[in-house]
Amino acid sequence: MATNNFKAFANTNSANVTSQAEYEALAALLSGFQSGKASSAQINKVLRQSSTMAYVLAQFISDSASVDVLDNGSPATILANFKAGLTALTPGRLLNIQIFVVNGQYAPTPGTKKIIVEAISGGGGSRSGSTANGQTGGSTPGYHGQYCKSLFELSAIGTPLTVTVGSGGTPNNYGGATYFGPYMSLGGGNPADGTLSTSGAGVAGSAYHRTGAQNDSTGKVLANSSGTSLSSPIIQVTAGTACGFSAPNSPFPGGFRGRGADGVYASAGVSYTGATGIDGMVVVWEYA
Numbered sequence: 001m002a003t004n005n006f007k008a009f010a011n012t013n014s015a016n017v018t019s020q021a022e023y024e025a026l027a028a029l030l031s032g033f034q035s036g037k038a039s040s041a042q043i044n045k046v047l048r049q050s051s052t053m054a055y056v057l058a059q060f061i062s063d064s065a066s067v068d069v070l071d072n073g074s075p076a077t078i079l080a081n082f083k084a085g086l087t088a089l090t091p092g093r094l095l096n097i098q099i100f101v102v103n104g105q106y107a108p109t110p111g112t113k114k115i116i117v118e119a120i121s122g123g124g125g126s127r128s129g130s131t132a133n134g135q136t137g138g139s140t141p142g143y144h145g146q147y148c149k150s151l152f153e154l155s156a157i158g159t160p161l162t163v164t165v166g167s168g169g170t171p172n173n174y175g176g177a178t179y180f181g182p183y184m185s186l187g188g189g190n191p192a193d194g195t196l197s198t199s200g201a202g203v204a205g206s207a208y209h210r211t212g213a214q215n216d217s218t219g220k221v222l223a224n225s226s227g228t229s230l231s232s233p234i235i236q237v238t239a240g241t242a243c244g245f246s247a248p249n250s251p252f253p254g255g256f257r258g259r260g261a262d263g264v265y266a267s268a269g270v271s272y273t274g275a276t277g278i279d280g281m282v283v284v285w286e287y288a
Helices: 020-025 041-067 075-088
Strands: 095-101 104-106 114-120 138-139 149-154 163-164 178-180 184-186 193-196 215-216 220-224 235-238 241-243 281-287
Touching: 041 075, 095 104, 114 178, 114 184, 138 241, 149 184, 149 215, 215 220
Parallel strands: none
Antiparallel strands: 095 281, 104 163, 114 149, 114 281, 138 193, 149 220, 163 178, 178 184, 184 215, 235 241
């Protein structure tokens, strides 16, 4: 059983203390003892009131945080244990949110017991290409990155740990992978499937739905994109009239982070450069 060094003084019914009514009527209650001699009963009353509250607070810390509360001249330790005791009695409370938009280190906020990690990898780039004279065209959008939202018991993972945020894929390239230490691995989005150059109707690329991308988590998965990723095909009805260059929203809340690069529309007889996908993100929700 944890030790509490703080004791209530004169804490019995037969203690030599002035009555509550007399104490509340005492002039010194407002101004303090000024001169002369205070009675032992009055002094004992003051000591009992203050020491009783010190005992109650110290016992709360001892019980709730399961620690010794020692009268050893270390108020900083008592304060830290008091905070830990409050946290111990409020399980499930949101303590903090840590957001990573670049690579970094995750260190848990003191008192954290569970975390929800929400992450997405970088979106893929769109293609570069060229159009022939008399023909228009462009490139399809890149595919969005992989998304995952998982619950972890902090005791089950080692911290601090490295957070890697996948960058958006440059033209013709995959988006970067996102990692939450060794506990979450999300593959980057595919680059666009291809380009289109035509004077008539046509559809660029043969795919807009890809499967099998890396999407692994050791935590309890609450939501994810299950290794699938989406793009949009270009549809050109006639030369100069086309749609499908805008990338679809990513599965990350808001639809922006991890989005694939937009496709590029090109007029006749030009070379064009694809666009870069959107960087990923990692959000850590910390709970008591």
